[in-house]
Amino acid sequence: MGKSFRVVSGLLVVAGVVGVLALYPAAGYAGDAGSGRLHTLSLTKDYTASPWTKEMGWSKRAGGKLVFGAKNLLLGWTELFSKPAEEIQNGGNFLKGLGMGLVDGVGDEIGGALHVVTFPITCLDVTLPGGGVQLGS
Numbered sequence: 001m002g003k004s005f006r007v008v009s010g011l012l013v014v015a016g017v018v019g020v021l022a023l024y025p026a027a028g029y030a031g032d033a034g035s036g037r038l039h040t041l042s043l044t045k046d047y048t049a050s051p052w053t054k055e056m057g058w059s060k061r062a063g064g065k066l067v068f069g070a071k072n073l074l075l076g077w078t079e080l081f082s083k084p085a086e087e088i089q090n091g092g093n094f095l096k097g098l099g100m101g102l103v104d105g106v107g108d109e110i111g112g113a114l115h116v117v118t119f120p121i122t123c124l125d126v127t128l129p130g131g132g133v134q135l136g137s
């Protein structure tokens with residue numbers, strides 16, 4: 001059992017490191033939070049600031065970040081359906097849309113969770129694929 005446990009735990013560590021590197025491709029600055037630069041963790045290498053960053057005042061930004069995060073955390077899975085439909089409407093390939101939906105959905109869910117957890121820290125933004133879930137926008 002000792003040898004198999006070490007092999008399995010080693011594979012889990014490698015998978016975890018690869019997962020973190022895949023989901024954390026870049027860090028940088030985006031936008032202006034009114035009082036200086038806004039730090040961002042980008043899941044997409046796209047430094048487009050999230051919509052809540054345009055709000056004035058800490059309480060409005062924190063509230064906007066919490067709502068934005070909850071929306072993406074709870075509705076990120078809808079990308080699995082909306083991306084293929086969007087791709088077909090534009091004359092593209094269903095399977096490409098399905099792949100994009102899977103990647104964007106997972107990114108939206110993880111990014112939404114990060115927004116919810118870090119909502120009091122309004123100087124930190126996590127940019128999401130395609131700007132996050134577009135339902136109800």
